[in-house]
Amino acid sequence: MLPVSRVKTGLILALVAATSLSSINAASAENLFQRLFGNNRGGTVVNQGPHATPRRAQPMQQQGIPQQAQPVQPVSVVKPTKPAPIIKVSSPSYYTYKTAALVPVDFSKLQPTGSVEITGSIEPSEPGTPFDRSLSGLIDYQLTAEKEIAAAIEKHYASQPGFIWVLGSAPRVRAEAAMAMLQDAGSYGLDPQDYQVARPQVTASGQQALSDPALIRYEMTMSARVLRYIRDAHAGRINPNLLSGYHDFAAKPVDYEAALNAMASGVDIKTYLEGQHPQNAEYAALRTELKSLEAEREHTIIVDPKLLLKPGETSAELPKLLTLIDQKGDAAFKAAHGATISANAGGELYTPELVAVVKAAQQAHGLKPDGVVGGRTVAAIAGVSKADRIEKLEVALEQLRWHPSDLGSTHVFLNAAAFTATYRENGTDKLSMRTVVGSPTHQTSFFYDELEQVDYNPYWGVPRSIIVNEMLPRLINDPGYLDRAGYEVSDASGKRIPSSTINWAANGSNIPYNVRQTPSEANALGELKILFPNKHAIYMHDTPQKAFFSRDARALSHGCVRLSDPRAMAAAVLGTDVAHVAAKLKQGHSTEKVTRKIPVYVAYFTAWPNQAGEVHYSPDVYDRDAKVLAALRKTSDSRAPSI
Structure with a gap:
C-alpha cells in the first residue's frame, strides 16, 4: 500500500494537469487545496478576543461539505495584489502628567475706591479707607495661583474692595477657622503644604496697623489658598483625564467668585469648607480609616508580599504567616486548627497538615482554597503595611473627589x-x-x-x-x-x-x-x-x-x-x-x-x-495607584514655589 502522502500528491498532480498548471497562481493553488481537503484545518476555532470562548468548529458534513473530494471547477486567474499594511489598533496609553499652570495675581487692577469696612460689611465712604491705604503693600508682592483662582481674586477685590480675613490689626475669627481647616488638610488625604499661609506679625495698632503690608498680603494669600482648598476638596488635586486614556471624568468646575462672596458674607467657614468635600458614606469611612492608621503603630509582623510557597517546600516566612493566621482566626478557627499551628510553631517546612490550615484561612478570607501561598494570600492574611494602606487611602480619597x-x-x-x-x-x-x-x-x-x-x-x-x-x-x-x-x-x-x-x-x-x-x-x-x-x-x-x-x-x-x-x-x-x-x-x-x-x-x-x-484593600493590578501618587507629588512640587 502506498503512503497516504504519495496518494495525495498523485491526486493533486492529476488535478493540476486537468486544469492547466500554467493557469494556477499561488492563490488558486490554495483554493484548490481547500476544495480537496476542506477549510477546517484541525477543527479548532481560535479565541476571538475580549469576550470569546475557544470552541470546536462543526464537522464538515454539518457544514454541508462532503468529506470526499469534489470535481474541481476551472480556476480563474487572480491578479496578485499587494496587501495593504496592517497597523495594529493600540490600547489607551498613560501620559506624562502635566500640572495646572500657576500665574501671577495681577494686583494692578485694584485701585482705591473710597470704600470702608464697618463691622464685617462693605459700605461706601470717603476715600482713604484702611483697605485703600494698605494697597501699597501689594506693589512688589508676588503671589501666584491657578489661573481661574487668580482671575477670581482680581475680579472680586476690584469690584468689592475690602477685607474678608482681616479686622483691625489682626486676622478675623473666620480666618482662624479657615487656617485650622487648611492645617487639618492631611486628615482628608490632602497635603497641608499646598495651603500654607504665613500668619502676619502684627506689632502696631489702630489705623497705622491696617496699612501694614503684611495684612494686605495675608488677605490675598488667604483668599488664594482657601480657594485652592475648595478646588481640591471639590474636584481633586489632579485632573484624572491627564493621567491616561483610561480615565474619563466630567469636569467639576468651581464658582470661585461665589465662594469669595459667600465667605465675605459671614457663613460659618468650618461648615462651608467641610461641605466642599464629597458628602457620601464611603468618603467618610475612608477618612476615618486614614485617621485611625495615622494614630496606630506599624505591624510588628511583616511577611514578604512576593512569597510563593507550595506544599512540600520550605520558607522562613512560613512561621510568621502561621502566627498571623492564628492571631486573626476566630474561636471556631482556633478550635479546629490551633493545635496544628502550635505543633508546627517555628517550622519552615510546609507540611500537609499546614496546607489544610492555609486552605481554611484562604477560604475564610474569600480566596480560592488551593493551599498555594502567593501574593494574594499574603495580602489577605498578613494585610498591607501601614505605609501602603495610607497611600491607598490617599489615592482612594482623591479618586472619590473626581466623582459626584x-x-x-x-x-x-x-x-x-x-x-x-x-x-x-x-x-x-x-x-x-x-x-x-x-x-x-x-x-x-x-x-x-x-x-x-x-x-x-x-x-x-x-x-x-x-x-x-x-x-x-x-x-x-x-x-x-x-x-x-x-x-x-x-x-x-x-x-x-x-x-x-x-x-x-x-x-x-x-x-x-x-x-x-x-x-x-x-x-x-x-x-x-x-x-x-x-x-x-x-x-x-x-x-x-x-x-x-x-x-x-x-x-x-x-x-x-x-x-x-x-x-x-x-x-x-x-x-x-x-x-x-x-x-x-x-x-x-x-x-x-x-x-x-x-x-x-x-x-x-x-x-x-x-x-x-470596614475598609478592604486590593492589589493594584493595573499599577494605577503609583501613577496617581506620582501626579500628586508633582502637583505639590509645582505649588511649592508659590507659597
Missing part, C-alpha cells in the same frame, strides 16, 4: 481592582457578585455613566481592535472563517456580505466592514448584556467562560465586565425578578429599557469600604 459628591442611594458600583459588582438600592447593598475585568494590557476604563437597557440573547458587535489585531491575520488566509463561526459581516450601508467573498488583505487596518456574532450558546456575551452606552464600548455581560469566576485574580477580559450572576443583576436594575429575566430569555433576542435613573460607576479603588464602613 452624592453617589446616589441607588446605583451599581463595579470595582475593577476588587473584581466585584455591587447593586445598592435605597442605601442598602442588595446584591454583590464576582466579576472578570480587563487584563493589564486591555484595562477596564475608569468613569461613570447611567444604565439604559438590557439585551437578551445579544449580538456581539466585534470591536475594530479585535478585528484588526486578532481576526485579520487569519481572515487573510481563511476569508470564510467568519461565515463558518457564526458571525455576520456587513458594509457601511448595512448590507450583508459573505466573509468568504471579501479580500481581507486589501484595506490593511482600515476595515470598511462591521462584524457581529449572532446569538447562540457560544456567543461571547453569553445570554445577556447590560448597557450604559459610552465611548469605551464597555458594558456588563454574561460569559460562557464560567470557570474564570473561581479564580482569585480575575483581570482576564478585553475591558468589559463579566458578571458571575448576570440574571440577578439584570433583574435588580430592571426592578423585577429573575423569573421575568428567564422568561424574556426564552423569547429570543430582545431588549428592555431600564426605566429608572441608575448611575453606574466603573471604578478602580484599591481601598474601599463595605456598607459597614
Whole structure:
C-alpha cells in the first residue's frame, strides 16, 4: 500500500494537469487545496478576543461539505495584489502628567475706591479707607495661583474692595477657622503644604496697623489658598483625564467668585469648607480609616508580599504567616486548627497538615482554597503595611473627589481592582457578585455613566481592535472563517456580505466592514448584556467562560465586565425578578429599557469600604495607584514655589 502522502500528491498532480498548471497562481493553488481537503484545518476555532470562548468548529458534513473530494471547477486567474499594511489598533496609553499652570495675581487692577469696612460689611465712604491705604503693600508682592483662582481674586477685590480675613490689626475669627481647616488638610488625604499661609506679625495698632503690608498680603494669600482648598476638596488635586486614556471624568468646575462672596458674607467657614468635600458614606469611612492608621503603630509582623510557597517546600516566612493566621482566626478557627499551628510553631517546612490550615484561612478570607501561598494570600492574611494602606487611602480619597459628591442611594458600583459588582438600592447593598475585568494590557476604563437597557440573547458587535489585531491575520488566509463561526459581516450601508467573498488583505487596518456574532450558546456575551452606552464600548455581560469566576485574580477580559450572576443583576436594575429575566430569555433576542435613573460607576479603588464602613484593600493590578501618587507629588512640587 502506498503512503497516504504519495496518494495525495498523485491526486493533486492529476488535478493540476486537468486544469492547466500554467493557469494556477499561488492563490488558486490554495483554493484548490481547500476544495480537496476542506477549510477546517484541525477543527479548532481560535479565541476571538475580549469576550470569546475557544470552541470546536462543526464537522464538515454539518457544514454541508462532503468529506470526499469534489470535481474541481476551472480556476480563474487572480491578479496578485499587494496587501495593504496592517497597523495594529493600540490600547489607551498613560501620559506624562502635566500640572495646572500657576500665574501671577495681577494686583494692578485694584485701585482705591473710597470704600470702608464697618463691622464685617462693605459700605461706601470717603476715600482713604484702611483697605485703600494698605494697597501699597501689594506693589512688589508676588503671589501666584491657578489661573481661574487668580482671575477670581482680581475680579472680586476690584469690584468689592475690602477685607474678608482681616479686622483691625489682626486676622478675623473666620480666618482662624479657615487656617485650622487648611492645617487639618492631611486628615482628608490632602497635603497641608499646598495651603500654607504665613500668619502676619502684627506689632502696631489702630489705623497705622491696617496699612501694614503684611495684612494686605495675608488677605490675598488667604483668599488664594482657601480657594485652592475648595478646588481640591471639590474636584481633586489632579485632573484624572491627564493621567491616561483610561480615565474619563466630567469636569467639576468651581464658582470661585461665589465662594469669595459667600465667605465675605459671614457663613460659618468650618461648615462651608467641610461641605466642599464629597458628602457620601464611603468618603467618610475612608477618612476615618486614614485617621485611625495615622494614630496606630506599624505591624510588628511583616511577611514578604512576593512569597510563593507550595506544599512540600520550605520558607522562613512560613512561621510568621502561621502566627498571623492564628492571631486573626476566630474561636471556631482556633478550635479546629490551633493545635496544628502550635505543633508546627517555628517550622519552615510546609507540611500537609499546614496546607489544610492555609486552605481554611484562604477560604475564610474569600480566596480560592488551593493551599498555594502567593501574593494574594499574603495580602489577605498578613494585610498591607501601614505605609501602603495610607497611600491607598490617599489615592482612594482623591479618586472619590473626581466623582459626584452624592453617589446616589441607588446605583451599581463595579470595582475593577476588587473584581466585584455591587447593586445598592435605597442605601442598602442588595446584591454583590464576582466579576472578570480587563487584563493589564486591555484595562477596564475608569468613569461613570447611567444604565439604559438590557439585551437578551445579544449580538456581539466585534470591536475594530479585535478585528484588526486578532481576526485579520487569519481572515487573510481563511476569508470564510467568519461565515463558518457564526458571525455576520456587513458594509457601511448595512448590507450583508459573505466573509468568504471579501479580500481581507486589501484595506490593511482600515476595515470598511462591521462584524457581529449572532446569538447562540457560544456567543461571547453569553445570554445577556447590560448597557450604559459610552465611548469605551464597555458594558456588563454574561460569559460562557464560567470557570474564570473561581479564580482569585480575575483581570482576564478585553475591558468589559463579566458578571458571575448576570440574571440577578439584570433583574435588580430592571426592578423585577429573575423569573421575568428567564422568561424574556426564552423569547429570543430582545431588549428592555431600564426605566429608572441608575448611575453606574466603573471604578478602580484599591481601598474601599463595605456598607459597614470596614475598609478592604486590593492589589493594584493595573499599577494605577503609583501613577496617581506620582501626579500628586508633582502637583505639590509645582505649588511649592508659590507659597
